[in-house]
Amino acid sequence: MIRHRSLTAFALALLTSSLIASVASAQDATDIVRRTDALMAPQSFEARMTMDVDRDDGTHRTYELTLHRRDDNSLVLFLAPDIEKGRKMLRRGDDIWMSLPNVKRPVRVSARQSLMGGDFNNADVLRLSLVKDYTAHLDKLEGSTAVITLNARDRGVTYARVVARIDVATGIPVRYDYFTESGKYVKTLEFSALKVMSDGDSRPATWNMTNLVTHRKSVMRVVDMDRNKSLPDADYTLGRFSR
Amino acid sequence: MRYLIRVALRNVFRNRKRTAITLAAVFVGIVVIIFVNGLLAGLHLSFNDQLTKGVLGDLQLQRQGYRDSAESAPLTLDVPLDDSLRAMLDGNDEIEAWSPRIRFGGLVSNGEDSAMFLGMAVDPEKERVVTPKALENVVEGTWLRDDVPNGVVMSEQLAHSLHLKVGDEITILSNTREGSMNGRDFQLLGLLSSSLPNAPGRLIVMDRSIVGPMLFMDNSATEIAISLRDPAHAQDVGDALRAKVSPRAIPLSVYGWKDLSPFFVDIMQMQDMVFGIVVAVLFLMVLTGIANTMLMSVFERTREIGTLMALGMRRRSVVMLFLLEALMLGVTGALLGLVVGGTVVGLLGLHGIPFAAPGTSGAALTVYPVISTTTVLIVVVFAVVCSLVSAFYPAYRASRLEPVAALRGA
Numbered sequence: 001m002i003r004h005r006s007l008t009a010f011a012l013a014l015l016t017s018s019l020i021a022s023v024a025s026a027q028d029a030t031d032i033v034r035r036t037d038a039l040m041a042p043q044s045f046e047a048r049m050t051m052d053v054d055r056d057d058g059t060h061r062t063y064e065l066t067l068h069r070r071d072d073n074s075l076v077l078f079l080a081p082d083i084e085k086g087r088k089m090l091r092r093g094d095d096i097w098m099s100l101p102n103v104k105r106p107v108r109v110s111a112r113q114s115l116m117g118g119d120f121n122n123a124d125v126l127r128l129s130l131v132k133d134y135t136a137h138l139d140k141l142e143g144s145t146a147v148i149t150l151n152a153r154d155r156g157v158t159y160a161r162v163v164a165r166i167d168v169a170t171g172i173p174v175r176y177d178y179f180t181e182s183g184k185y186v187k188t189l190e191f192s193a194l195k196v197m198s199d200g201d202s203r204p205a206t207w208n209m210t211n212l213v214t215h216r217k218s219v220m221r222v223v224d225m226d227r228n229k230s231l232p233d234a235d236y237t238l239g240r241f242s243r
Numbered sequence: 244m245r246y247l248i249r250v251a252l253r254n255v256f257r258n259r260k261r262t263a264i265t266l267a268a269v270f271v272g273i274v275v276i277i278f279v280n281g282l283l284a285g286l287h288l289s290f291n292d293q294l295t296k297g298v299l300g301d302l303q304l305q306r307q308g309y310r311d312s313a314e315s316a317p318l319t320l321d322v323p324l325d326d327s328l329r330a331m332l333d334g335n336d337e338i339e340a341w342s343p344r345i346r347f348g349g350l351v352s353n354g355e356d357s358a359m360f361l362g363m364a365v366d367p368e369k370e371r372v373v374t375p376k377a378l379e380n381v382v383e384g385t386w387l388r389d390d391v392p393n394g395v396v397m398s399e400q401l402a403h404s405l406h407l408k409v410g411d412e413i414t415i416l417s418n419t420r421e422g423s424m425n426g427r428d429f430q431l432l433g434l435l436s437s438s439l440p441n442a443p444g445r446l447i448v449m450d451r452s453i454v455g456p457m458l459f460m461d462n463s464a465t466e467i468a469i470s471l472r473d474p475a476h477a478q479d480v481g482d483a484l485r486a487k488v489s490p491r492a493i494p495l496s497v498y499g500w501k502d503l504s505p506f507f508v509d510i511m512q513m514q515d516m517v518f519g520i521v522v523a524v525l526f527l528m529v530l531t532g533i534a535n536t537m538l539m540s541v542f543e544r545t546r547e548i549g550t551l552m553a554l555g556m557r558r559r560s561v562v563m564l565f566l567l568e569a570l571m572l573g574v575t576g577a578l579l580g581l582v583v584g585g586t587v588v589g590l591l592g593l594h595g596i597p598f599a600a601p602g603t604s605g606a607a608l609t610v611y612p613v614i615s616t617t618t619v620l621i622v623v624v625f626a627v628v629c630s631l632v633s634a635f636y637p638a639y640r641a642s643r644l645e646p647v648a649a650l651r652g653a
Contacts, residue, residue: 100425100427102426102427102428102457103416103426104412104414105354105414107416107426113424114422115423116421116422117419117423118422
């Protein structure tokens with residue numbers, strides 16, 4: 001009888017501990033991802049970036065842009081080349097809009113549409129909160145890197161699943177692998193070139209996006225990011241956005 | 244022979260009514276053939292004219308391989324308008340004018356709703372020379388104007404579906420040659436319709452000086468439409484051009500209007516086939532008409548034939564007699580038919596027949612029936628062959644008669 005009781009106790013202990021462990025791992029994963037979000041896309045910031053796009057016919061384009069964020073809204077302003085100066089993208093919640101210099105009204109665009117014909121799509125650049133869009137689960141540890149599976153919270157999120165490799169200690173991302181709903185591995189984003197930026201934080205300054213379907217690459221380089229700078233709230237409204 | 248001719252002539256006039264009826268059959272048949280042929284020939288000429296002078300040009304240059312993916316309008320398979328190409332086209336004496344065009348797809352919006360459209364960006368000056376008839380398709384407003392560079396003309400169906408009026412402002416969005424999205428506001432200057440069936444209902448024509456840069460195609464085109472000084476030379480000029488543009492670094496293909504409108508080629512072939520059936524039916528009709536008359540004639544004149552043979556006329560001559568009579572009927576009917584039919588076609592050819600084909604949205608095509616020497620030749624041969632064939636059996640029957648039995652009346 002004592003044996004039976006201890007067996008039950010043991011089983012219970014095992015069950016509870018594994019539950020706690022999974023909850024803990026979810027907790028851990030969410031914590032890690034939250035830290036990544038805070039580092040890579042603070043609630044409010046201004047960043048200056050360049051995007052290099054390689055095309056099928058061998059031509060190459062470099063765009064200069066600034067990225068601004070205020071909570072659930074983000075803004076991209078194009079600075080170069082001259083032809084694109086004046087182009088803007090605005091994200092308000094789930095909607096993304098584009099404003100062109102020769103068009104009076106802003107145009108609603110899809111999050112999944114490629115930005116400037118490159119391998120970063122609108123969501124990649126404007127939807128910045130992983131915690132908001134995905135639930136996180138820790139798969140394993142590779143040395144000091146956590147391998148976390150992110151599952152989309154709803155259909156509106158661009159990628160159904162992301163496997164993120166993030167440094168446990170700092171929250172600095174190493175690599176994201178993107179998967180569609182059907183499980184197809186479509187893109188991979190590699191982070192490198194740590195750089196201390198104006199607000200004192202050290203972040204990867206080079207983001208290499210490879211499209212595994214078309215075998216093309218685009219590179220986003222963060223020239224600078226500052227969490228202490230931001231645009232006034234009014235700039236994130238549609239009225240101000242269009243002419 | 245002269246004797247036979249005289250006898251044949253007399254026999255033909257012997258039964259006036261029957262001769263008249265037979266002549267009528269031949270006459271009607273011939274008039275119908277001439278009229279339908281004239282109409283079809285005129286219609287085909289109209290198609291040719293409308294297509295070459297209103298839409299396509301006499302010849303077109305495109306990048307090799309572009310046509311295979313024409314449905315997706317790929318901007319990357321474009322024709323770069325480099326100096327050597329310009330020099331070659333400008334220096335060609337046979338070419339009257341050449342107009343580079345960019346065909347692309349996109350979304351047009353009236354501010355609230357959007358619709359898909361098929362765009363064509365042109366140089367208005369050059370386009371005016373290469374496709375002068377295109378301007379006739381403007382049913383409201385005006386064509387592109389120099390003082391309004393961001394002006395467009397749009398298919399009236401598309402304009403109606405977006406509740407647009409002439410003068411309204413529209414926004415156009417399209418993917419550029421580089422894959423990025425770009426757009427611009429434009430002004431609606433005019434509405435287009437078409438007199439040809441199968442015309443695109445979502446067409447927007449715009450100025451290439453504005454759209455080219457918008458699509459990152461400042462100095463290239465998806466097609467070059469060419470008009471020739473003498474369109475009749477299209478085949479030869481096309482071949483010569485082909486020899487020059489196929490070996491280029493970016494090889495180009497040369498197309499005639501028939502290559503570019505398989506739809507019309509099919510329609511014309513179908514019409515020709517129907518015409519062929521009509522001719523066959525008429526052939527039978529005329530055939531039976533004459534044959535019937537001749538056969539009756541043989542039965543009625545049995546005694547007469549018997550007499551002739553008894554008097555020494557050879558069977559051969561009897562056959563010849565009947566053949567001559569049939570020939571006279573046939574040729575006279577044909578000549579009458581030619582005269583009347585030709586006059587009708589000639590008069591209509593001056594005035595023109597409005598021909599609104601099914602599926603066209605507006606202006607009716609005017610068809611000018613024509614007659615050609617080929618037609619006349621065909622008609623004459625038709626008449627002769629018909630007559631002879633139809634007379635053959637009766638003449639044969641006549642020649643088989645036995646003089647004695649024939650004299651008795653059997």
